[in-house]
Amino acid sequence: MKTLVEFIWEQQEIVGTATGEFSRLLNDIGIAAKIVNRDVNRAGLSGIIGDDGGVNVQGENQKKLDVMANNEFIKALRNGKQCAAIISEENDDVIVFDDKTTKNAKYIVALDPLDGSSNIEVNVSIGTIFAIYKRKSIGTTITKEDVLQAGTELVCGGYVIYGSSTMLIYTTGFGVHGFTYDPTCGIFILSHPDIKITDTGNIYSINEANYIYFPEGVKRYIKYCQEDDATTNRPYTSRYIGSLVSDFHRNLLRGGIYMYPGNLKNPQGKLRLMYECVPMAFLAEQAGGKASDGFQRILDMQPEHIHQRSPLFIGSKSMVEKAESLMREFSPDFLDAE
Ligand code: P6P
Numbered sequence: 001m002k003t004l005v006e007f008i009w010e011q012q013e014i015v016g017t018a019t020g021e022f023s024r025l026l027n028d029i030g031i032a033a034k035i036v037n038r039d040v041n042r043a044g045l046s047g048i049i050g051d052d053g054g055v056n057v058q059g060e061n062q063k064k065l066d067v068m069a070n071n072e073f074i075k076a077l078r079n080g081k082q083c084a085a086i087i088s089e090e091n092d093d094v095i096v097f098d099d100k101t102t103k104n105a106k107y108i109v110a111l112d113p114l115d116g117s118s119n120i121e122v123n124v125s126i127g128t129i130f131a132i133y134k135r136k137s138i139g140t141t142i143t144k145e146d147v148l149q150a151g152t153e154l155v156c157g158g159y160v161i162y163g164s165s166t167m168l169i170y171t172t173g174f175g176v177h178g179f180t181y182d183p184t185c186g187i188f189i190l191s192h193p194d195i196k197i198t199d200t201g202n203i204y205s206i207n208e209a210n211y212i213y214f215p216e217g218v219k220r221y222i223k224y225c226q227e228d229d230a231t232t233n234r235p236y237t238s239r240y241i242g243s244l245v246s247d248f249h250r251n252l253l254r255g256g257i258y259m260y261p262g263n264l265k266n267p268q269g270k271l272r273l274m275y276e277c278v279p280m281a282f283l284a285e286q287a288g289g290k291a292s293d294g295f296q297r298i299l300d301m302q303p304e305h306i307h308q309r310s311p312l313f314i315g316s317k318s319m320v321e322k323a324e325s326l327m328r329e330f331s332p333d334f335l336d337a338e
Helices: 004-015 021-041 064-080 117-122 208-213 216-226 244-254 273-286 317-330
Strands: 051-055 061-063 083-088 107-115 126-134 154-162 166-171 176-182 187-192 203-205 257-260 290-292 312-315
Touching: 004 021, 004 176, 004 187, 021 064, 021 107, 021 126, 021 154, 021 166, 021 176, 051 064, 061 064, 061 117, 064 083, 064 107, 064 117, 083 273, 107 117, 107 273, 117 126, 126 244, 126 273, 154 244, 154 273, 166 187, 166 244, 166 273, 203 244, 208 216, 216 317, 244 257, 244 273, 244 312, 257 317, 273 290, 273 312, 290 317, 312 317
Parallel strands: 083 107, 203 257
Antiparallel strands: 051 061, 107 126, 126 154, 154 166, 166 176, 176 187, 257 312, 290 312
8 A cells, every 4th residue: 555645755756856845735735635525525514515606717606615625725735835826717816825935935736626516516526637837936926937837847737536436646747646535544545556548449528519619620520439330449439527527537547538629609618728728638648648729739838828728639649639630631720710
């Protein structure tokens, strides 16, 4: 049995960065995840189901659980003193910690504290998605260059899935590793070392209700998935939970593709680049998969603002590449058409 803390230290000794700051930061995320897990598991009993009454920067009604989870992660990261600033889906602006110790902290965390939270009212798995960047500036206030970093600069990407069991999955560029939470002793234990996604799969995940608004390349790919061709194991199976973390986690373990494309109503789609697409793309690539906006590698994209959206095609490499080839053939100018 190897705990999350033991594993982080072991990994840091391998990469020679066993300074302890990153280990503490990831452990702080683990602490917040345990608290959110407790509250999510009791949601029906503790009066935290329903709307908070607030509206986030995306114009979405905030759920009480969104606000609770956001507050828990901010508190854990502030108290841990390894994080200098937080980008959160639930906050319009960057949260900067400028007390005397934290202002020199090395890391910045981008966070979707509770993705898919509307599902909690019907007991569907949801998750937290996080991305950790190393700040560029030292000893000054946080700069724009610290905050708007491309995914290639990512130090760590991961998620927590609050499902039939609660798991924390992360990568620091040395493989993807999964830890299952044992609530009887309150620790995350290594259960899925070195996760790899199969090069192809037979699961496709997309909200087909938007079919008429999809670019032609996406329509062609959906029809490709539905064709009868035993030699390529088609028709595939359609699985769409409406929770990115849950759909991604299943496809990571079983093979498959998740797509949230742009459409005629929202050419950039719905998902946010910095704290949804990028951490998941880092995980997908580290597991041997692929992630793009249909044309460009997600990790190469330079964010212009912290809540920027991006289309997302992510999962088994050959499935993403097939979808990309149809986008190039049938919708080459889709993203330029804005
Ligand atoms: P739609 C949840 O709101 C989320 O951000 C992802 O977790 C999920 O995959 C997607 O949106 C669902 O969106 O438009 O299909 O309901």
